[in-house]
Amino acid sequence: MEQFKRNILITGGAGFIGSNLVRLFVNRYPEYRIVNLDVLTYAGNLENLKDVENRPNYVFVKADICDYERMAQIFAEYDIDGVIHLAAESHVDRSIKDPFTFARTNVMGTLSLLQAAKEQWKEEGRAYRFYHVSTDEVYGALQMDGTFFTEKTKYDPHSPYSASKASSDHFVRAFHDTYGLPTVISNCSNNYGPYQFPEKLIPLFINNIRHGRPLPVYGKGENVRDWLYVEDHARAIDVIFHNGKDGDTYNIGGFNEWKNIDLIKVMISVVDRLLGNPEGHSLGLITYVKDRAGHDLRYAIDSTKLHEELGWEPSLQFEEGIEKTVKWYLDHQEWMDRVTSGDYMAYYENMYKDR
Ligand code: NAD
Ligand code: DAU
Numbered sequence: 001m002e003q004f005k006r007n008i009l010i011t012g013g014a015g016f017i018g019s020n021l022v023r024l025f026v027n028r029y030p031e032y033r034i035v036n037l038d039v040l041t042y043a044g045n046l047e048n049l050k051d052v053e054n055r056p057n058y059v060f061v062k063a064d065i066c067d068y069e070r071m072a073q074i075f076a077e078y079d080i081d082g083v084i085h086l087a088a089e090s091h092v093d094r095s096i097k098d099p100f101t102f103a104r105t106n107v108m109g110t111l112s113l114l115q116a117a118k119e120q121w122k123e124e125g126r127a128y129r130f131y132h133v134s135t136d137e138v139y140g141a142l143q144m145d146g147t148f149f150t151e152k153t154k155y156d157p158h159s160p161y162s163a164s165k166a167s168s169d170h171f172v173r174a175f176h177d178t179y180g181l182p183t184v185i186s187n188c189s190n191n192y193g194p195y196q197f198p199e200k201l202i203p204l205f206i207n208n209i210r211h212g213r214p215l216p217v218y219g220k221g222e223n224v225r226d227w228l229y230v231e232d233h234a235r236a237i238d239v240i241f242h243n244g245k246d247g248d249t250y251n252i253g254g255f256n257e258w259k260n261i262d263l264i265k266v267m268i269s270v271v272d273r274l275l276g277n278p279e280g281h282s283l284g285l286i287t288y289v290k291d292r293a294g295h296d297l298r299y300a301i302d303s304t305k306l307h308e309e310l311g312w313e314p315s316l317q318f319e320e321g322i323e324k325t326v327k328w329y330l331d332h333q334e335w336m337d338r339v340t341s342g343d344y345m346a347y348y349e350n351m352y353k354d355r
Contacts, residue, residue, distance in 0.1 A: 004033035004057065009080045011037045011065055011113065012087030014044035016196040017133070021084065021234040026052040028238070033057050035078045038087060039064040047335065047344055048195045065109035071116035081126060083117055084241060085110065086133045088168075091199055092161045096293055099160035106164035107171070114175045121181060130183045131241050132172040136226070136253065137162035138187060141296035144224070148302035149187070151249045158294045176247045184244040186237065189253035189301040192321065193230035194328040198340060201225075205264060206329045207336055209271040209282045219291030221261030224298040228254040229321040232314040239312045253301025254314040261286075270326045 008025065012018040013036030025034050034057055038044045052058050059078070063070050065087050074080070088106050089095065095102045114130065121128040139149040140156030157166040169185055176183040192202045205215050236252045244250060258266075264286065272281045306312045316324075329336060338344045 002056065005031040006081055007033045007035065007079050008082040008084065009035045009037055009074070009078065010084045010086065012044070012085070013060075014038040014040055014046050014048060015086065015090070016043070016048075016193075016200075017191055017230055017233060018086045019045075019048035019195050020193065020230045021086070021237055022049055022058070023052055024231070024234045024238060026055050026058045030055075030057050033059065033078070035059045035061060035074070035080065037061045037063055037065070037074065041089075042342070043090065043197045045195075045339060045344055047338070065113050066104060068112040068115060071112055072119060075116050075120040080117070080120065082129045082131070082241065083113065084131045084133065084237060085113055088165070089161070091197075092137075092159045093199070093292065095159055095161035095164070099164075102160050102164040103167075106161075107167045110168035111171050114171060114181065118175060118179050118181050122179075128182050129241065129246075130172070130175070130181055131237070131244075132169065132183065132185045133237065134169050134185055134187045135162065135165050136187050136189045136251070136299050136301050137296065138166040138169055139299075142298040142300055144298060148300045149251060150302045151187075151251055151305055158296055162296075173247075182246040184240060184246065185249045186240050186244075186252050187249065187301070188233050188236070188251075189226035189228050189299060191230045191233050192227050193325050194332075195335075196230070198336060201260070201263075202267065202325065203329055203336075205267050206271055206326055207340075209268055209285060210275065210330065210333075212282070212285065214287040215264060215268075215285045216287055216289040217261060217264060218289060218295060220288065221259065221264065221286075222297075223260050223295060224257050224300070225260065225263075226253050226255070226257050226300045227263070227318060227321075228252065228256065228314060229316045229325075232316060235315070236306060236312045239310050240306070243310050250306045250310070251301045251303050252306060252312075253303045254318075255301075255303070256314075256318050257298075257300050258318075266322060267326065270323060271330070274326060274330055
């Protein structure tokens with residue numbers, strides 16, 4: 001068997017951020033074996049990784065992170081020495097309807113991975129890294145007062161999603177402090193870009209504008225989110241994975257706050273222009289609907305530490321990023337149709353059922 005310099009397990013690699021990260025690592029580090037572990041929920045799609053699936057340094061394993069025995073077996077089989085953990089239930093609206101699934105995957109799944117990693121690391125006594133990818137939502141909500149979340153902001157999650165992510169962060173720190181497991185955590189702001197499942201604001205609205213469907217704006221559209229292009233997040237993860245300090249936390253964000261309604265108007269304008277519609281053509285699709293329960297007013301990340309200590313900064317201005325993103329979704333209508341129809345799940349389930 002070919003010897004690799006490192007064997008890195010990326011969980012949730014068939015999802016939005018995971019697939020962008022797997023692509024970056026497979027291409028940038030041919031000397032590493034990248035093991036993509038994903039159970040392929042509705043949000044996981046191997047079609048996102050078609051361009052790298054035959055690379056010699058890439059392996060896909062279909063497995064559930066909650067299955068501890070299976071995790072222990074996979075860590076041993078692939079001789080894992082680094083974990084980048086992204087697998088999660090990630091949509092706030094779903095967490096409001098079904099909090100148990102979020103506790104199971106995000107809390108128990110993370111615990112099961114931590115335990116498998118700890119057992120393997122302890123036995124082999126070698127260099128190791130367990131990197132947990134988390135969210136800015138664990139910090140709660142900011143007022144419209146120009147303040148930011150820093151790494152020292154107290155945790156104050158409000159949704160079942162953010163409560164489950166906060167809990168998983170606490171478990172990661174507990175494994176570092178109690179057992180000495182070399183861990184690192186990052187908390188990132190809202191991501192946008194290719195391969196995001198169209199339940200989230202940006203791909204959902206691009207698709208709806210294209211089809212002339214209503215754009216359901218929660219409340220008054222005044223909530224603020226801080227948007228980062230997904231490939232910039234992947235680059236930050238790369239930098240932190242390789243150079244971050246054990247036991248430390250890094251915030252990731254691009255200082256790019258947008259009120260939802262303003263962002264929606266930008267999307268409308270870009271989609272209309274690219275489709276050849278007159279300016280303002282789709283503004284009438286905006287439909288104000290009942291607000292999300294417990295809707296956090298504002299998120300804003302201060303990523304100064306990551307910049308000053310590890311030299312990371314975003315590469316894309318928002319105007320460029322949103323243009324690229326709209327173009328990507330308009331050019332990948334078949335991808336959009338397949339993920340909204342669920343066909344890909346049946347297709348890939350057959351393809352991988354014997355692994
Ligand atoms: P996503 O929903 O697109 O993908 C999640 C992936 O995890 C899917 O491929 C899914 O199949 C897999 N998965 C779910 N349950 C699993 C299980 N039990 N076992 C194995 N695999 C499982 O999510 P995303 O938006 O790419 O987010 C990835 C990570 O980044 C999450 O941990 C999320 O909390 C965090 N994050 C997301 C954002 C964002 O804006 N999307 C921002 C900050 C942090
Ligand atoms: O901040 C990081 C988080 O960003 C991640 O941890 C989550 O995984 C990710 O889903 C995202 O959470 P949000 O709840 O901020 O993203 P979402 O795209 O669901 O919503 C963005 C904003 O748009 C939010 O204020 C709610 C609003 N919204 C969303 C949808 C889907 C609408 O007004 N209408 C909608 O239909």
